[in-house]
Amino acid sequence: MTNPNITGAEILIRCINEEKVKFVFGYPGGAVLHIYDEIYKQNGFKHILVRHEQAAVHAADAYSRATGDVGVALVTSGPGATNAVTGIATAYMDSIPLVIISGQVPVPAIGMDAFQEVDMVGITRPCVKHNFLVKDVKDIAATMKKAFYIAASGRPGPVVVDIPKDITAHFAEYFYPKTVEMRSYNPVLKGHSGQIKKAVKLLLEAKRPMIYTGGGLVLGDGTEELIKLARTLNYPVTNTLMGLGGYPATDKQFLGMLGMHGTYEANMAMQNCDVLIAVGARFDDRVIGNPENFLSQPRTIIHIDVDPSSISKRVKVDVPIVGHVQSVLREMNEILSSDIMANEKKQSNISSWWKQIDEWRNVKSMVYQNSSTVIKPQYVIEKLWEVTKGDAYITSDVGQHQMWAAQYYKFDKPRRWINSGGLGTMGVGLPYAMGCQFADKNAQVACVTGEGSIQMNIQELSTCAQYGLPIKVIMLNNRYLGMVRQWQEFFYENRYSESYMDSLPDFVKLAESYGHVGMKITNPADVEGALKEAFAKKDKFVFMDFITDQDENVFPMIANGKGLSEMILGNDHIAREED
Amino acid sequence: MKHIISLLMENEAGALSRVAGLFSARAYNIESLTVAPTEDPTLSRMTIVTSGSDQVIEQIIKQLNKLIDVVKVLDLNDGKFIERELMLVKVKATGAFREEMKRMCDIFRGRIIDVADGSFTIELTGSGTKLDAFIESLDKAAILETVRTGASGIGRGDRILKV
Ligand SMILES: Cc1ncc(C[n+]2csc(CCOP(=O)(O)OP(=O)(O)O)c2C)c(N)n1
Numbered sequence: 001m002t003n004p005n006i007t008g009a010e011i012l013i014r015c016i017n018e019e020k021v022k023f024v025f026g027y028p029g030g031a032v033l034h035i036y037d038e039i040y041k042q043n044g045f046k047h048i049l050v051r052h053e054q055a056a057v058h059a060a061d062a063y064s065r066a067t068g069d070v071g072v073a074l075v076t077s078g079p080g081a082t083n084a085v086t087g088i089a090t091a092y093m094d095s096i097p098l099v100i101i102s103g104q105v106p107v108p109a110i111g112m113d114a115f116q117e118v119d120m121v122g123i124t125r126p127c128v129k130h131n132f133l134v135k136d137v138k139d140i141a142a143t144m145k146k147a148f149y150i151a152a153s154g155r156p157g158p159v160v161v162d163i164p165k166d167i168t169a170h171f172a173e174y175f176y177p178k179t180v181e182m183r184s185y186n187p188v189l190k191g192h193s194g195q196i197k198k199a200v201k202l203l204l205e206a207k208r209p210m211i212y213t214g215g216g217l218v219l220g221d222g223t224e225e226l227i228k229l230a231r232t233l234n235y236p237v238t239n240t241l242m243g244l245g246g247y248p249a250t251d252k253q254f255l256g257m258l259g260m261h262g263t264y265e266a267n268m269a270m271q272n273c274d275v276l277i278a279v280g281a282r283f284d285d286r287v288i289g290n291p292e293n294f295l296s297q298p299r300t301i302i303h304i305d306v307d308p309s310s311i312s313k314r315v316k317v318d319v320p321i322v323g324h325v326q327s328v329l330r331e332m333n334e335i336l337s338s339d340i341m342a343n344e345k346k347q348s349n350i351s352s353w354w355k356q357i358d359e360w361r362n363v364k365s366m367v368y369q370n371s372s373t374v375i376k377p378q379y380v381i382e383k384l385w386e387v388t389k390g391d392a393y394i395t396s397d398v399g400q401h402q403m404w405a406a407q408y409y410k411f412d413k414p415r416r417w418i419n420s421g422g423l424g425t426m427g428v429g430l431p432y433a434m435g436c437q438f439a440d441k442n443a444q445v446a447c448v449t450g451e452g453s454i455q456m457n458i459q460e461l462s463t464c465a466q467y468g469l470p471i472k473v474i475m476l477n478n479r480y481l482g483m484v485r486q487w488q489e490f491f492y493e494n495r496y497s498e499s500y501m502d503s504l505p506d507f508v509k510l511a512e513s514y515g516h517v518g519m520k521i522t523n524p525a526d527v528e529g530a531l532k533e534a535f536a537k538k539d540k541f542v543f544m545d546f547i548t549d550q551d552e553n554v555f556p557m558i559a560n561g562k563g564l565s566e567m568i569l570g571n572d573h574i575a576r577e578e579d
Numbered sequence: 580m581k582h583i584i585s586l587l588m589e590n591e592a593g594a595l596s597r598v599a600g601l602f603s604a605r606a607y608n609i610e611s612l613t614v615a616p617t618e619d620p621t622l623s624r625m626t627i628v629t630s631g632s633d634q635v636i637e638q639i640i641k642q643l644n645k646l647i648d649v650v651k652v653l654d655l656n657d658g659k660f661i662e663r664e665l666m667l668v669k670v671k672a673t674g675a676f677r678e679e680m681k682r683m684c685d686i687f688r689g690r691i692i693d694v695a696d697g698s699f700t701i702e703l704t705g706s707g708t709k710l711d712a713f714i715e716s717l718d719k720a721a722i723l724e725t726v727r728t729g730a731s732g733i734g735r736g737d738r739i740l741k742v
Contacts (some may be wrong), residue, residue: 114602122594126604129648131591183742184650186591309641312634 005171008137009034012101012168015144017044018176021065021072023438024048025056029076030116031103034168045072045160048438048467051459053080054227055431057087058457061096062435065418066393068221070097070151071435077103078116081162082123086425088158089127093243093422095219097156100149106166107135120162129157137170142177147495149180154187155307156219159478191331197385199277199302199319200335206275208353209235212258214287215242215421216305217325218414223247225329226279232336234350236357238266240281242421245411250390255357256366259287261403263364264567265357267556271564272356273527277302280325283315291315293563304328365556365569366407375524377401377476377548380531381408384446384474387531390414392444395432397453398424400482403554405448427456433471434463446473451477451501451545458510462539465514472534473543475507478550486553490568511543522547581610581630583655583662583732584640585740589648590616590623597646598625607631607639611664611729622650622742628707632676650742661734665702666710667692668717669724672699676721687713698723706730 006014012035016024025048028036039047050056053075060071071091075084081102091098105114121133130150132143140163147159169534202210211230217223223246230237230253237247238258247254258265258270270276270288276299280286288294291314301319302326303310311320321328368378381404384392394409395418396402402419411417418436420428433447454475464471476482484499508518517540519529527546555570588594589629595614602609610628617624631638636654643652655662670680672694684691684701693700703713707730714725734740 122596125593125597125600182647185647307645309638309645313638316634 003173003175005503006174007034007038007168008140008163008170008172009038009168011137011140011174012037012144012163013042013044014174015141015176017074019043019070019144019148021045021070023060023062024072024074025050025059025435026074027053027056027076027080027476029080029103031077031105031165032074032168032257033105033166034103035074047074048434048463048464052432052457053083054087054427055434055460055463057084057098057100058090058428059435059438060098060100061087061091062395062432063419063439064096064098064435066415066436066439068415070099070148072099072101074101075103076116077105077120077165078118081118081120084122085127088124088160090346090420090423090425090428091158092127092129094215094420095156096158097151098158099144099151100158100160102160102162104133104162104164108166110164120160124160124529127158128160130460131156131160131162133162133164134167135164137167137172139229139513140167141175142170142336145177146180146182150185154185154267155310166315175372187306188308188322188397189324189327191321191328192372193331195319195321195334196328196331199321200332202275202302202319203233203235203277206235206273207350208272208274208356209233209278209350210273211235211237211279212240212270212271212276212281213237213243213246213279214240214281217243217246218280220280220306220325221280221414222325222329223414225333228333229329229336232333236269236354238262238270240287240421241406241419244417245414248412249410250412255361257406258564260289261407264556264569265360265474267558267567269357271297273299274506275300275302277304278317279304279329280306280308282313285314288315288564289558289566290561290563293565296563297311363569365567367570368552370524371549372524374549375521375527375546377404377478377546377552378408379524380474380476380527380546380548381405381448383528383531384448385409386442387528387535392446393418393434393436393440395419395429395445395447397429397447397449397456398426398483399450399453400478400486400547400552400554401448401450401476404476417538426453429453430457430460430464430471430473433473434460434469436467437471443472446472446474448474448476450482451475451479451504451507452481461511461514461516461541465516468539469541470537471541472541474542475545476548477504477507477545478548478552479504480550482552483554489553490559507543507545511541516541518543518545520545520547580632580636580656581628582627582636583660584627584643584652585655585732586625586627586643586652587617587622587650587740587742588646590621591648592631592647593703594623595625597648598627598643600645601642602629605638605642607635610675611727613729613731624740626729628730646706653740655734658738660694660732660738662706662730662732663704664707664710664730665704665728666713667700667702667726668701668714668722670701670717671697671721671723673697676718679718680721683713683716689713698700717739
């Protein structure tokens with residue numbers, strides 16, 4: 001029995017529906033017209049029309065970060081495809097599973113410098129997990145199956161499927177494979193049990209233990225197992241910027257975020273521990289600073305990661321465990337619950353280590369000087385946390401506001417903190433908020449942004465209006481490219497070269513022109529009330545323009561190339577201001 | 580240290596550019612790279628000659644393994660192996676050079692595969708070092724042109740790279 005032949009475009013749509021995709025974020029154009037015609041006729045997934053292809057990929061990316069499902073975007077050839085590249089690279093750096101379908105010129109036109117032709121497979125090669133150019137209609141279904149499988153398995157990442165226009169018009173029989181077999185791709189899932197035992201033993205013998213977790217713990221849904229492990233052992237935990245929410249921030253064992261703008265206690269504990277267990281984290285330059293300084297202190301390192309190439313890349317590891325974080329942690333917990341050593345451990349203690357940590361905590365590195373005349377950005381985030389009861393999806397753009405959001409919003413759940421950690425892409429905030437709101441339509445979603453970043457995808461205010469997304473934009477408006485200005489203040493003797501944001505629009509009017517609510521807040525006393533008012537508007541998009549202190553800096557800070565123990569603390573700075 | 584890495588990958592369009600792109604994107608050295616289909620036409624075999632510290636080589640192997648099209652990777656330097664490269668050299672063969680070139684070719688067990696009035700073309704196979712030695716021992720003025728294939732490598736005995 002054979003199926004009737006259908007077009008490549010229809011095959012593609014059926015494949016997407018077969019994967020139970022709920023939303024496809026896209027933008028039409030010549031090369032994908034056959035596909036859009038089939039979208040018109042189908043009633044499976046919902047297509048979300050963005051206002052720029054970059055935003056389509058960011059929204060799909062955030063949808064995936066919030067739900068764990070593969071995000072899907074659809075763009076046309078040439079400029080549509082190149083517009084998508086920033087979004088793809090952003091997802092790649094943070095290991096987010098996406099399938100991006102791009103149109104391509106017809107096969108006979110490839111290489112002829114045809115209208116709207118770019119070598120999408122060539123352009124995206126260094127920023128995708130894998131990519132495909134489909135040159136035969138019979139290959140569409142199998143390629144889509146592989147694309148979803150590759151994107152989601154192992155260390156996740158974006159996969160591009162580039163489809164020439166003529167292929168979407170050709171006919172073939174539809175057959176969607178149930179499984180994928182690839183001799184060249186078999187990601188390791190289970191960790192080596194000998195290594196896992198060794199790791200548990202080392203952990204139990206530790207005098208100054210430290211648990212350091214990253215985005216891999218969140219993406220690998222390992223939070224529950226990690227909490228169990230940390231609680232059983234009563235060991236301190238820190239999260240990277242990407243890993244926030246991986247361990248509840250309000251828990252007493254949590255030392256805060258580590259790294260360039262991390263807490264004093266997290267960085268000092270990281271530097272001075274004797275046994276370090278890294279879970280789905282990769283010792284990157286923003287986290288451990290200068291590796292030589294980090295290695296000057298001896299310690300034993302256990303590293304759990306699904307990607308073998310992340311292990312011993314920047315820092316040599318003593319006990320590598322390649323595997324899915326959730327399953328490896330579960331195995332560790334099983335050993336711990338059965339092992340007599342664990343019981344012994346409960347008797348023995350690491351109280352002197354905790355005492356040391358408490359001393360570091362007392363340094364109170366996360367303080368700022370509040371004011372009654374000018375709004376402090378940190379204060380806005382603190383109030384945001386209170387008003388949303390710590391239960392919102394918080395997306396952010398890139399800059400000072402991002403760091404303040406990470407420092408002052410206490411994330412108790414994974415998949416709630418959505419930001420571009422790896423690529424640091426300004427402009428993600430608003431499309432990220434869209435992705436989150438589609439993922440969870442009744443949730444509170446706030447986009448913490450700056451007046452610089454928001455303007456990099458501001459056109460999406462229109463998309464938000466079209467789909468009635470009740471997002472709250474929390475704009476910390478310091479009239480500067482703040483993070484750039486901060487570096488110029490510290491390292492370029494206050495020469496504020498091109499870091500000033502001039503000719504800003506009236507954001508309230510701008511928001512209102514799209515039918516949104518706009519609010520401008522200039523007085524610290526109004527911050528809390530305004531936030532409450534905004535979040536009470538459950539079905540409205542509210543754009544909040546907070547006019548904040550222009551000169552505020554992010555502290556603590558580790559300068560480029562410096563080590564974890566060489567932090568610049570805000571206290572010193574505040575003391576100086578008071579003189 | 581110099582390493583010879585062998586790999587098997589799906590014989591698909593763009594596979595070579597993924598490997599070449601990886602080396603340039605991550606700033607790894609690449610001395611030579613050869614590639615051709617194997618007896619199984621769905622697979623290509625590649626030999627890459629590279630150099631770097633142990634840590635860099637470890638990363639190269641891991642990153643190659645991470646490429647979706649790569650089926651197997653082997654660092655030949657982890658065991659015993661044979662390395663061969665083919666070189667064609669066109670040399671001056673006039674006057675005294677004519678005898679000299681024939682003699683050198685014999686010593687290195689090369690073959691003269693083209694004879695013209697003023698030149699010979701010599702074919703020589705061997706390890707990279709042997710080919711280097713041959714070039715070294717020739718009078719520079721006599722060398723008109725050289726072309727080398729880059730190394731191919733294979734493990735000794737029962738060290739077999741196969742799917
Ligand atoms: C697309 C892009 N361009 C440039 C940068 C460099 N950059 C990092 S932070 C920053 C300033 C951001 O300013 P704003 O959004 O106003 O946030 P603030 O730092 O003031 O909170 C810039 C320009 C970047 N990260 N991304």
